[in-house]
Amino acid sequence: MTEGSYMKVNDETSAARGQITVSQSFGFSASHELRLLPTSHKCRRNHRHNYTVTATALVRDGDHSDLSPLGDYLTSTFDHRLLNEQVDFHPTSELLAGHLAGWFHGNIKSAMPASLLAMTVSETSSTSARCDGVTGEITISKTFKSGRGDVTLIVGADGLDEVGFVTDFGDLKPFAAYLRGPAAAEAGLATTGPALADHLAGWFIDNIEPEIRGRLVSIQVISGTTTALCKRGDAS
Helix, strand or coil, X not given: CCCCCEEEECCHHHHHCCEEEEEEEEEEEEEECCCCCCCCCHHHCCEEEEEEEEEEEEEECCCCCCCHHHHHHHHHHXXXXXXXXXXXXXXXXXXXXXXXXXXXXXXXXXXXXXXXXXXXXXXXXXXXXXXXXXXXXXEEXXXXXXXXXXXXXXXXXXXXXXXXXXXXXXXXXXXXXHXXXXXXXXXXXXXXXXXXXXXXXXXXXXXXXXXXXXXXXXXXXXXXXXXXXXXXXXXX
């Protein structure tokens, strides 16, 4: 979505109670330096992202539901700036999502009857962090291209430290390598749809989780017109 673009989505269940779900996305460009990472890590150096921030809130039908003050805050505070100089925390996408959720509660919720459902910060089209507006839980999302379709992981943190998410996206590289390797290709010949998602979820739990302080929440495989979703607890 382009900067300041607006999408309003009605949820039938909420609408029955006189409420609607509103999502609004804003874009800004900024750089950051993840200075707490090892000196050998490329993200320790200054680098830029074109961020997309999406707020999803529950409002009463008929109420003023413009979330544009969030866009104004993003533009005035972060756009074309070094994030390290604008916040007092390590400016990872997951900590930024938590910060913006807090800002929403303190500024928009107090000005209009809106309940935040989720705050999502995307650094790229394939990576994002999400803060649940109700529980405060932060998850990261990473999408991989594979011969079997687009595979999207949702991973939850066992805890956040001063760096942010204890699982760097780089820690997921073995999963990307598995998707490109012959073992996954052979498994894919025998499994499709939900069975393939279940297989990949099981492989992640067995091979990646022991090396990280995080947990798989769900895995989704989109191949052509087919979408398969395996949630934690469903994997064999």
